Amino acid sequence: MASRELDSLDKRILYTLQRDARRTSSSDVAAELDVSASTVRNRIQRLEADGVIRGYHADVDYGATGHQLFTLIVCTAPIPKREELAAAAAEIPGVVEVQEVMTGEANVLVRAIGVNGDDLTRIGEELDELGLRVSDEDLIRNTHRRPYSRFREATDE
Structure with a gap:
């Protein structure tokens, strides 16, 4: 798979999701990053479609x-x-x-x-x-x- 160039917003969205994707809505991310929730949703969908975000997993003890x-x-x-x-x-x-x-x-x-x-x-x-x-x-x-x-x-x- 070819790599994809990430801009600063993509990276900050990834960081926020890596912290706790389960309890983080696109509205939460948008408020934290000072962008619209629809922008965050669109970026997340593109990151998923491009294979950058491969899934959301439970961290089991x-x-x-x-x-x-x-x-x-x-x-x-x-x-x-x-x-x-x-x-x-x-x-x-x-x-x-x-x-x-x-x-x-x-x-x-x-x-x-x-x-x-x-x-x-x-x-x-x-x-x-x-x-x-x-x-x-x-x-x-x-x-x-x-x-x-x-x-x-x-x-x-």
Whole structure:
């Protein structure tokens, strides 16, 4: 997908949505950015249509649901098969996110939820069967997210 040039209003809208899209209406964004709500709605629709905004997701605290085994599994894939293997890994039950890394040996990061140690072993074995080499597994305690700061004070240059 080709990249899209963002102006300062687009960036500030993205920053505001990244803070808390669920509780932020276009009217709220408009008031904060001193533009009309229809302008914000049109910009958001264009950002969605252009693939800049890919979706709105729930940020789940898996520990609060009784699923304490939130795990980062570091894998290596052959470069020509990285994208294909990452997509296949995302289909494994228990896997919630897969990232392709462009540099280094550890080029596929898999985030998975296990209900117990046997479940994590199964996920690791399925990754191995796909052709991913698991090099490390780490239990995640907390994840901290924030909006991209350069979108907050964006100005057109």
